[in-house]
Amino acid sequence: MKIELSEYDAAWPGLYQRERERIVAALPDAELEHVGSTSVPGLCAKPLIDMMLVVDDPRDEASYVPALEAAGYRVTVREDDWHDHRILKGPDTKVNLHVFPRGCAQVRRHLVFRDWLRVNDDDRELYALTKRELVARARERERVQDYAAAKREVVLEILERAFLAWRPSSDDVEYVTETPAGDVRITLEDYNPAWPDWYAREEERIRGALGSEVVRLEHVGSTSVPGLAAKPLIDILLVVPDSDDEDAYVPALVEAGYCLRLREPGWYRHRLLKDSDPEVNLHVFSPACEEVDRMLAFRDRLRTNVEDRAEYEAVKRELATRGWERVQDYADGKTRVVERIVLRALG
Template sequence: MNIELAEYDDAWPGLYERERARVLEALPGAVLEHVGSTSVPVLCAKPVVDLLLVVDEPLVEGSYVPALEAAGYRVVVREDDWHEHRVLKGPDTNVNLHVFPRGCAQVRRHVIFRDWLRSSDEDRELYASAKRELAAREWDRVQDYAVAKNGVVLEILERAYSAWRLPSDDVEFVTDDPPHNAPVVLAEYDAAWPDLYAVEAAKIRGALGSGIVRLEHVGSTSVPGLAAKPLIDILLVVPDSNDEDAYVPALVEAGYYLRLREHGWYEHRLLKGVSPKVNLHVFSPRCEEVDRMLAFRDRLRAHDADRREYERTKRELAGRTWARVQDYADAKTRVVERIILRALG
């Protein structure tokens, strides 16, 4: 089969607005975005209007599907193992309504890609050229054409993510370390690191009990075979990271101390432990950064080439001297984003 691309049609935004109104009538207050190529002026596209709908839990279809079915939509795709993704088709327009959970990193991925193509003439033309070249080939399935675009999509997304920043980088230090030259020392992977995590996890569970939504070993010490700073990174999800009274005093009693607050970065809190060295990252549920941290860890665990690429970057950067360890972490951003994008697919 051939892929038929159409030149950009000024009617596409209007079709999106019509479908948006229909969805909002069925689901008042829903979070919706126009994504995909029809959302980018001037860009050629398959004449399919892609909408992105955010719900709390796509797996709980009873909370949104019946209302959409009453409006004429029907579920055509269920991907429980891929971000709980659902696709519904529209009643009288060629529409794909993509459903993702709140806090899923796929939402930002789609929006950043759209916004970057809207603003970058060069990358928009690069993407259009790749689409035209691939569309001229014969494909067994439309999905095969989509997969073939992944290379150029990831190339463009890497530039988009490198340029993108959260609205605020406000950091409030609770306990301050004085500025100092900080050589980064990497250790070879130590099979004891998972055991150290298990001890810390038991300590945290003992302190917080049912106040834990999720607890995970993350960071480089969670990836077998990967060289790392000998520092155990732990991801803790609590009902509300902003409600420090619900978890900070108990964790301080267990031997941790509150290092910093980042109000502009998902209300992130960082607590530290001294022996062993621990970074305890605290977030609320349905937070995109939780999704990203776990996707990065799991990708490194499963893909040797990505693990080697990341380790090469770490070793090269560790050979330098940094004013702050955070500067070393920031220097890894591009390769980290690249690997996360591969993980998100």
């Protein structure tokens, strides 16, 4: 299939609006966005309107597909192994309607990329130039997927800059128990095969304390990645029905030996609890939280990709040679490499 690029067409937003009205008539509460190159004024694009629909569960097609089919849409792609992604085609406009679950990190990825290109002239021009060069070199038999794959490196490069600029502030922090600032030294250890056992003991303790309040419990962070050097600290991801409802889980965890360290209401309603034997960071989030998706994507990428694991470890070892005012400053120093690897994981 030959890829054809068109100069930006001022009619594209109107086509999106028409499709939006059609979809909202079928699904009145639809959470819908115009994404892709046709959503960026001044950017050349394939003349195809990409739209993104966010639902609770894309696999529950009965909750949205019949209504869309009645409006003329049809399902053409199902990817249960990739964020439960669906694509529907429109009735008369060239449309790709992408469906993702609420809390999926792909949603933020699409919006950050779009919004960055709308305001950053240099990266918009870089992306346009890359697309034009690829189209000029393309052969007739190349598929749309081949064209998309060829753009991947420049997309990741732009996304890395976009996410570093977008990244939500961590200033909205309420410390419940304080740790004095000072000359913090980071001590990394080679991977210890006992770390999964440490996590298993903590998992048993948490489940025993909370019972059915546990929606999800995962070993995350560097100690969850075989072969990766780490601080001997077990990072645990806990999803509860509502992280703001501390009465439902904090007292039971305190009774089990944890202490509430901090609240970050502006950062995904995050709570952090700690223990010291072994040292544990227990991160608490609510369901349908994109940070949960990102943390698991990062862990799974490091578990399966030797090159990314080596890149991450090299950065950590270099940062560990420095002195830090706070442990958080060391974590902030890893932001760029973490963001890069997460974006590779998301594809």
